[in-house]
Amino acid sequence: MTKTLQHYADLQALVKEWRGQGKTIGFVPTMGALHAGHAALVRLAKKQCDKVIVSIFVNPLQFGENEDYDKYPRQESQDTAFLTTEKVDAVYLPTMEALYPEGYSVTLDVHKWSDILCAITRPRHFDGVATVVSKFLHQIMPDKAYFGEKDYQQLCVVKLLTRELFLPIEIVGVPIVREADGLALSSRNAYLSEPERRIAPSLYETMVMVGSKTKGGRSPIYYLLKEGKRLLLSRGFTKVDYLEVRDSETLDEVTNTVLRPARLLAAAYIGHTRLIDNIEILP
Numbered sequence: 001m002t003k004t005l006q007h008y009a010d011l012q013a014l015v016k017e018w019r020g021q022g023k024t025i026g027f028v029p030t031m032g033a034l035h036a037g038h039a040a041l042v043r044l045a046k047k048q049c050d051k052v053i054v055s056i057f058v059n060p061l062q063f064g065e066n067e068d069y070d071k072y073p074r075q076e077s078q079d080t081a082f083l084t085t086e087k088v089d090a091v092y093l094p095t096m097e098a099l100y101p102e103g104y105s106v107t108l109d110v111h112k113w114s115d116i117l118c119a120i121t122r123p124r125h126f127d128g129v130a131t132v133v134s135k136f137l138h139q140i141m142p143d144k145a146y147f148g149e150k151d152y153q154q155l156c157v158v159k160l161l162t163r164e165l166f167l168p169i170e171i172v173g174v175p176i177v178r179e180a181d182g183l184a185l186s187s188r189n190a191y192l193s194e195p196e197r198r199i200a201p202s203l204y205e206t207m208v209m210v211g212s213k214t215k216g217g218r219s220p221i222y223y224l225l226k227e228g229k230r231l232l233l234s235r236g237f238t239k240v241d242y243l244e245v246r247d248s249e250t251l252d253e254v255t256n257t258v259l260r261p262a263r264l265l266a267a268a269y270i271g272h273t274r275l276i277d278n279i280e281i282l283p
């Protein structure tokens, strides 16, 4: 039976009951509009933990003023049915009050990586993510929490905050789930019109092409990236926020040759829709 909860006190009671029974707990935070990418996180959590809690909360703190907080897809009953089919143990749909009590005054400020990748165009985004994730982790204190590699910078920030706030929780990164044509699944893909949807897979295609040419160091990376950006624009992308190779752990930029595990990361617009993606690049 899947339980649904809205209040912190109910969540606390359930977690206490499970802890009393010696159960391990896995936690999967989401913003809803669930798809097979979310299901991959849930399934891994179910495999590794006795009990699994999935949260659905569209966190206002991580949206900028001109971003899509108001139009972000909300479909709670459909999502709850999806999670019941996935046999999760509890769905946490916190009220605003359960996370941000009236007059709240504490937020986190992530200094690291605040001037690279998505943080450039979304200045307080990772502060909002770090604030809500740390609230969830403190409320639940799971053994493991699951995050998609789809949001690679977010995964790095969450690992960082867990370490720096001394949370005894393992952060598990889960590989990206894609459509058959390579497009990474995302709740925001719903914003794409049919013609835009046909353009979208060329993001992954271009990344795979660039990635394959980084091997052997025949062309310097900055040159391949310039070519990649040009290709994206010619395929119908309207703006490329970034296309960069960075060290998988430190996120330091790699401009010439890949000597350690790295990621090729991209953010690009088709019309008003911003897509992000990344792939692993090995030396």
Ligand code: AMP
Binding pocket: 029, 030, 031, 032, 037, 038, 040, 041, 146, 147, 148, 149, 150, 151, 174, 175, 176, 177, 178, 184, 185, 186, 187
């Ligand atoms: P969201 O609901 O978009 O905030 O995503 C919730 C979690 O699911 C985050 O950890 C995401 O990185 C992860 N996620 C979203 N899309 C995918 C995907 N296509 N593959 C793997 N994980 C994903």
